[in-house]
Amino acid sequence: MNKVKKIIIGIISTIAVLLVVAAGWVHFSTYRPSASAQRVARSAQHVDNTTIFPAKHNKMTVIFYTGALVAPDSYSIWAKQVAAAGYSVKIVHFPLNMAFFNVNAADKLAGKNNNYVVGGHSLGGAMASRYAHNTHNKHLRGIFLLGAYADEKGRLDKTNLNVLSITASHDKVLNWQKYQANKKYLPKTTSYQTIKGGNHGGFGSYGQQKGDGQATISNANQQKQVASLLINWLNKVSK
The missing domain is CATH 1.20.5 (Single alpha-helices involved in coiled-coils or other helix-helix interfaces)
Incomplete structure (x- = not known):
């Protein structure tokens, strides 16, 4: 014994x-948020493991899934800019900063009668697409992918969802071969946009990511472009 x-x-x-x-x-x-991202994050609300940038007159809610091992506040800069344009942004805090631990996190944040979109960066984008594939919430209007792609478990090619895919020309973390191959899992109406000179880590603000390419534009520039592309897309989706 x-x-x-x-x-x-x-x-x-x-x-x-x-x-x-x-x-x-x-x-x-x-990966921790840059000093700039930390300053912006102080103006956000932090409720129930969510960083929230509320819009004064919310047109639609944006729910965001973070990249693997990236602290949520790293996305504060573009999130605040999107909120200023009238779209509340809710950045999910995942256990161990891994979105696959709570793929259905958006259900709790979406609300019962509010239109919303869900999106994510890198691994977060793949998990956001799986959420969109599985959810039955009729108020989900679209999904956006930042340096990410949908896999077979998150295929959206048979849905009527609005999809935006944003990549960066100097991104060396994204598996470009799989990105191209997996376009078949997205609707034919998907909007594809590229940020010239940007890199993978530039979709957030947390410094140089291991294995990533060197950006030829500033992080502030890439953050501004991410916000602008999202706002233009959201303006169309929210109509």
């Missing part, structure tokens, strides 16, 4: 150590 107890204690101890190591890895691997 004592031997069994020792084995059990050993297993529990090993699991505990692995969890601590994993938590430490996630903490030190997470």
Whole structure:
């Protein structure tokens, strides 16, 4: 019996150590918001694991799924600009900053009778497309992808959703081969836009991402372009 107890204690101890190591890895691997993004984030509301930039006269709600291991406030700069144009933005905080831990997060944030769109960056975009594929909420009007693509589990080619896909010319994190191949999972009416000189990390504001290309435009410039492209698209979707 004592031997069994020792084995059990050993297993529990090993699991505990692995969890601590994993938590430490996630903490030190997470991309943190830039000083500029942190300043902007202070003007947001932080409610129930969500960073919210409310619009004074909300035309439609924008729910955003973050990239893998990217802190939510890293997207504050373009989010505030979109909110200023009349679209409330809700940035989801995921466990360990991984969107696949709560793919249906948008259901809680959408509201019962409010039109909304959902979008995401990188892994967050893939999970947002899976959400859009599975949801039955009739108020979902569209989805946008930032440096991301839909996979077969998130295929939207048989839906009537408005879809916007934004890429950056210097993005070296995005798997471009899969991006091109997976266009088949998006509607033929999808709008494709490219930010010249931008990179993968530039869809947020958190510094240079490992393996990414070097942007030839400033982060502020890319943030402004992301906001502008989203606002133009939202103006069409909200009509």
